[in-house]
Amino acid sequence: MATIKDVAQRAGVGIATVSRLLNGTGYVSADARRRIEEAIEALSYIPNERARNLPRKKAGIVGVIIPDLQMPFYASFIRQVEIDLHEYGYKTMVCNTVEISDREKEYVDMLERSVVDGIITGALSVDETVYQQIDRPIVSMDHDLGPDIPLIHSDHGKGGRLAAERLLRQGCKNVLQIGGLFPANTPSNDRYLEFERVMKERGVQVRTLKLDWNCMDYSYYREIFERHKEEIAGADGVFASDMGALALCHFASGQGIRVPEELKIIAYDGTDMTRLPYPVLTAVCQDIPLLARNCVDTIMRLIQGGDGIAYRQTADVFLQEGGTG
Amino acid sequence: MATIKDVAQRAGVGIATVSRLLNGTGYVSADARRRIEEAIEALSYIPNERARNLPRKKAGIVGVIIPDLQMPFYASFIRQVEIDLHEYGYKTMVCNTVEISDREKEYVDMLERSVVDGIITGALSVDETVYQQIDRPIVSMDHDLGPDIPLIHSDHGKGGRLAAERLLRQGCKNVLQIGGLFPANTPSNDRYLEFERVMKERGVQVRTLKLDWNCMDYSYYREIFERHKEEIAGADGVFASDMGALALCHFASGQGIRVPEELKIIAYDGTDMTRLPYPVLTAVCQDIPLLARNCVDTIMRLIQGGDGIAYRQTADVFLQEGGTG
DNA sequence: CTGAAAGCGCTAACAG
DNA sequence: CTGTTAGCGCTTTCAG
Numbered sequence: 001m002a003t004i005k006d007v008a009q010r011a012g013v014g015i016a017t018v019s020r021l022l023n024g025t026g027y028v029s030a031d032a033r034r035r036i037e038e039a040i041e042a043l044s045y046i047p048n049e050r051a052r053n054l055p056r057k058k059a060g061i062v063g064v065i066i067p068d069l070q071m072p073f074y075a076s077f078i079r080q081v082e083i084d085l086h087e088y089g090y091k092t093m094v095c096n097t098v099e100i101s102d103r104e105k106e107y108v109d110m111l112e113r114s115v116v117d118g119i120i121t122g123a124l125s126v127d128e129t130v131y132q133q134i135d136r137p138i139v140s141m142d143h144d145l146g147p148d149i150p151l152i153h154s155d156h157g158k159g160g161r162l163a164a165e166r167l168l169r170q171g172c173k174n175v176l177q178i179g180g181l182f183p184a185n186t187p188s189n190d191r192y193l194e195f196e197r198v199m200k201e202r203g204v205q206v207r208t209l210k211l212d213w214n215c216m217d218y219s220y221y222r223e224i225f226e227r228h229k230e231e232i233a234g235a236d237g238v239f240a241s242d243m244g245a246l247a248l249c250h251f252a253s254g255q256g257i258r259v260p261e262e263l264k265i266i267a268y269d270g271t272d273m274t275r276l277p278y279p280v281l282t283a284v285c286q287d288i289p290l291l292a293r294n295c296v297d298t299i300m301r302l303i304q305g306g307d308g309i310a311y312r313q314t315a316d317v318f319l320q321e322g323g324t325g
Numbered sequence: 326m327a328t329i330k331d332v333a334q335r336a337g338v339g340i341a342t343v344s345r346l347l348n349g350t351g352y353v354s355a356d357a358r359r360r361i362e363e364a365i366e367a368l369s370y371i372p373n374e375r376a377r378n379l380p381r382k383k384a385g386i387v388g389v390i391i392p393d394l395q396m397p398f399y400a401s402f403i404r405q406v407e408i409d410l411h412e413y414g415y416k417t418m419v420c421n422t423v424e425i426s427d428r429e430k431e432y433v434d435m436l437e438r439s440v441v442d443g444i445i446t447g448a449l450s451v452d453e454t455v456y457q458q459i460d461r462p463i464v465s466m467d468h469d470l471g472p473d474i475p476l477i478h479s480d481h482g483k484g485g486r487l488a489a490e491r492l493l494r495q496g497c498k499n500v501l502q503i504g505g506l507f508p509a510n511t512p513s514n515d516r517y518l519e520f521e522r523v524m525k526e527r528g529v530q531v532r533t534l535k536l537d538w539n540c541m542d543y544s545y546y547r548e549i550f551e552r553h554k555e556e557i558a559g560a561d562g563v564f565a566s567d568m569g570a571l572a573l574c575h576f577a578s579g580q581g582i583r584v585p586e587e588l589k590i591i592a593y594d595g596t597d598m599t600r601l602p603y604p605v606l607t608a609v610c611q612d613i614p615l616l617a618r619n620c621v622d623t624i625m626r627l628i629q630g631g632d633g634i635a636y637r638q639t640a641d642v643f644l645q646e647g648g649t650g
Numbered sequence: 651c652t653g654a655a656a657g658c659g660c661t662a663a664c665a666g
Numbered sequence: 667c668t669g670t671t672a673g674c675g676c677t678t679t680c681a682g
Binding site: 348375 | 660661662663
C-alpha cells in the first residue's frame with residue numbers, strides 16, 4: 001500500500017503539500033498539484049482513514065446498541081439510523097445485546113476506547129450506571145438513563161390512549177392487555193399505564209397478561225393464549241404488540257372467534273408484519289424514521305460538541321386503520 | 326483523556342513499560358507493575374484502540390453489506406454475523422445499500438481506506454468489477470464475484486428440488502413459481518432452475534411469475550395476485566419466497582381457495598415469518614447461522630492471511646414441515 | 651506557496 | 667527487567 005510519503009517522494013514535494021492538496025486546505029501551486037496528482041494516479045494511492053483520524057481525534061463511527069436485530073422494530077430502526085448517519089458521513093457499528101449484558105458492556109467500552117465517537121442505545125441489559133459513568137456522547141432510545149443522557153422515544157402514552165379510545169368507540173366492555181412492562185423506568189411503559197387509565201376512567205375493565213417483554217417467539221404466544229383461553233374468550237377487545245396481535249388473530253380464528261365482530265384487536269408498534277394480513281391489522285404505529293432521525297441528529301450534535309440539546313424528544317404516534325379493530 | 330504518557334509519568338516509568346504491562350508482552354517488575362496500576366486507576370486511564378491499531382495495522386472491524394436490513398433474511402443474517410465476529414474480537418459495520426449503488430461503492434471504499442479489515446457482502450447493486458479490483462479480504466454471499474472472491478451460499482439447487490419433490494409427492498399437476506431471478510450470475514437462481522427441471526422431468530407444467538427480486542412490499546404481492554387471479558386459481562401448487570407464500574395464503578383464503586387441500590404452498594427462505602401462521606408454512610429453510618459462520622470464518626482466515634480457503638462453500642437447506650404444502 | 655518538524659497515542663525492537 | 671528510539675500514516679503549525 002502506497003503511503004503519503006511515497007506520493008510526496010515521487011512527486012518531489014513535501015508530505016505536507018500532498019496533505020494540503022488531499023484536504024483542500026492551504027495553497028498548492030498548479031505545478032505541484034499536477035505532479036502530485038500524477039503520483040497518486042501512478043501509485044494508485046488511497047489515504048488511510050484510520051491514520052487520518054488519529055490526529056483528527058475522531059473515529060467517524062457511531063455505535064448502535066439494540067436488543068436484537070431479529071426484532072423487526074429494531075431492524076427497521078437501525079436501517080434508518082444507518083441511512084441517516086451516512087448522510088452525516090458517519091459509519092454505523094451494530095451490536096445486538098441478545099440479552100447478554102457482557103456484550104452490551106463491551107460495546108459501551110468501545111466508546112471509552114475511542115473506537116466509536118458516540119453511542120445510540122436502545123437496549124438496557126446492563127445497569128444504567130454503566131452509561132451514566134461515561135462522559136461521552138450517548139443518546140438513549142426508550143430508556144431513561146438519567147438527566148445527562150438525551151432520551152428519545154415515541155409518545156407511548158398517546159399510543160395507549162389511541163388504542164383505548166378506539167376500543168371504547170367500538171363498544172368494548174371487557175378488554176385485555178397483553179405485553180410486558182419493562183423492569184426499568186421506561187417511557188414505553190406509558191402505553192400500558194395510559195391504556196389502563198383511559199379504560200378505567202370510562203369504567204371499562206382491563207385485565208393484563210404480563211409477558212417477558214422480549215419474547216421474540218411466536219409459539220410462546222400460542223402457549224400463553226392456550227393457557228389463558230377463557231380470559232381471551234371472555235374479552236371483546238385486546239391491545240398487544242404487533243406479534244402478539246398477529247398471533248392472537250390466528251389463535252382466534254382457530255378458536256372460531258370472529259375478528260373484529262366478536263373480538264377487536266389493536267396492535268402496537270406498527271411494523272411491517274401488521275401489514276401482512278389483509279385487511280391489515282389496526283395498529284398504533286411508532287414513527288421509526290422520526291425516532292431514528294432524532295437519535296442521529298442528537299448524537300451528531302453531541303459529537304460536534306453542540307449545546308442546547310433537548311434532553312427529551314417525543315415522537316408522535318398514529319393509528320393505522322385496519323380491519324381488526 | 327489520560328494517555329499512556331500520563332500514566333508512565335505518574336508511575337515514574339517509561340511508556341514502553343506501561344505498554345508491556347497493558348499487553349502482557351515482556352516482563353514488568355512487581356514494583357513497576359504496582360505503580361503503573363496505581364496510576365492507571367488514579368487517572369482512570371483507558372487505552373485508545375484507534376491509536377493502538379495504527380501500528381498494528383488493523384482496524385478490528387469488518388464491514389457487512391446487504392441490500393436491506395428490513396428484509397428479515399438479512400436482518401437475521403447480520404444478527405448472526407455480528408455475534409460470530411464478536412467471538413473473533415471483531416466489530417461489525419453495517420451498510421444497507423437500499424438499492425443505491427453509490428452507497429455500496431462508498432462502503433467498499435472503506436476497505437481500501439483501511440477503515441475495515443474486510444468485507445462480507447450480500448448485495449450487488451454495483452458492477453462486480455468494483456469488488457474484483459480490490460486486493461483485500463472480501464467474501465461474497467450468494468453472488469459470484471469471480472474466482473478470486475470466496476463465495477458462500479445455500480444449496481439453492483437442492484432447495485428447488487426439495488420443493489418440487491414435495492409438491493410432486495402431494496400430487497400437484499400444475500404448479501406456479503413466483504419470484505425473481507437475479508440479473509447477475511447468482512447461485513440463488515438455481516432454486517428456480519432446479520425446481521423447473523425436476524418438475525419438467527416428471528412432466529408437470531411449471532409457470533413462472535417473474536417479479537422484482539427485492540419487492541419488500543406486501544401489497545405488491547397482492548397486486549400481482551389480483552392481476553394473475555386465473556393463473557392462481559388454475560394452479561394446485563405454488564413455490565414462492567416467504568413473503569410471497571404468506572401473502573398467497575391470505576389471498577387464497579380471501580378467494581375461498583383452501584390451503585393445502587386445493588392449493589399447496591411452499592415457501593422459500595424459512596425466516597421467522599413462516600412460523601407466524603398456525604400451522605406454520607411448509608418451507609425450504611436456509612441455514613442462516615451456518616451461512617453467517619461460513620462467511621465469518623472465511624473472512625477471518627482471509628484477514629489473518631490464511632491459505633487453503635475454499636473458494637465455494639455450500640450450506641445445506643432443509644424442509645420445514647408445515648401445514649400449507 | 652512549501653517543507654521541516656512536532657505531534658496524535660501506542661507498539662516494538664534494541665541496547666542497556 | 668527497562669527506557670530510548672524509531673516508527674504507524676497523516677495533520678498541522680510555523681518559519682521560510
